[in-house]
Amino acid sequence: MxxxxxxxxxxxxxxxxxxxxxxxxxxxxxxxxxxxxxxxxxxxxxxxxxxxxxxxxxxxxxxxxxxxxxxxxxxxxxxxxxxxxxxxxxxxxxxxxxxxxxxxxxxxxxxxxxxxxxxxxxxxxxxxxxxxxxxxxxxxxxxxxxxxxxxxxSGKDVKQRAISLLLKLADKHGERRGNSVTINLPITNQELANFVGTSRETINRLFSQIGKKGILKVERNRIIIVDLAGLKEQLD
CATH class of the missing domain: 2.60.120.10 (Jelly Rolls)
Known part of the structure; x- marks a missing residue:
């Protein structure tokens, strides 16, 4: 030991x-x-x-x-x-x-x-x-x-804070394959909302909007950033 x-x-x-x-x-x-x-x-x-x-x-x-x-x-x-x-x-x-x-x-x-x-x-x-x-x-x-x-x-709106958090989690906890990153964390949308200072409903709606663009998938105990470059573009 x-x-x-x-x-x-x-x-x-x-x-x-x-x-x-x-x-x-x-x-x-x-x-x-x-x-x-x-x-x-x-x-x-x-x-x-x-x-x-x-x-x-x-x-x-x-x-x-x-x-x-x-x-x-x-x-x-x-x-x-x-x-x-x-x-x-x-x-x-x-x-x-x-x-x-x-x-x-x-x-x-x-x-x-x-x-x-x-x-x-x-x-x-x-x-x-x-x-x-x-x-x-x-x-x-x-x-x-x-x-x-x-x-x-600081100084960012909810969308920018949420995307910045996803990018931070991807960098710290993600498994990268090409342009996609899998974040294996047993965290809920409520916890993600708490982190950026918004409601769970807002996070659900935001992730749904980004998901429809083929950029993001949210599954049980993991978040898949399908298109990392595309997610970064959402900050602009």
Missing amino acids: NDHTYALLQQIVLFSDLTTEEINKVKDITISRSFPKKAIIFSEGSMKEAVYFIVKGLVKTYKTDEKKTYKTDENGYEQIVSFLKTGDMFPHTGFFDTKPYPATAEALVDTQLLAIPIQLFEQLVMNTPSIAIKMMRVMGTIIKDLQERLQGL
Whole structure:
């Protein structure tokens, strides 16, 4: 297990600048955890106890919307923050923010994680400050990328936001074959609507319109972008 954990940590971007000795120190405080489909990994507002990295599976993070602007069929009102896959870290605030968890994290499928407890990590960086310095450099790049993605969605109408989301999911989760991309994610149109801040009916209508042009197919647990170039043209 230790060798396997070491190999997994090596592949994580956040630890890409660490030496073998430093990665081994991180490995020594890393815990393996498994969550079944629909399990809550942590809840928004609860004390941050660990930072997680996905070994296998899919995770959805979302914020509860007290104004009841966004609605789901099962979980009340929520605003989707992100869909995460193998290699991703969450929460995005990482190790250097002591505030409570900013969102709720839920396993979309059976999911395996690596967890690094905050308290143990703090002790580690006190003894080996070079780890914190190197990780903060990488975190700056990660946060900048996240900000650019969020800015990419602002100022657009619903159609542009929805198509931008599809393109983002295609890039992050898609399997490409030629000009088509299959997005294998067990997410509903309601969840997609929550992500872009609109209603399920609007998403249904938009996908139907794009589908009639032969660009998009929506099936159970997957979205097929039949014509990727054609979908990008819909942004114009």
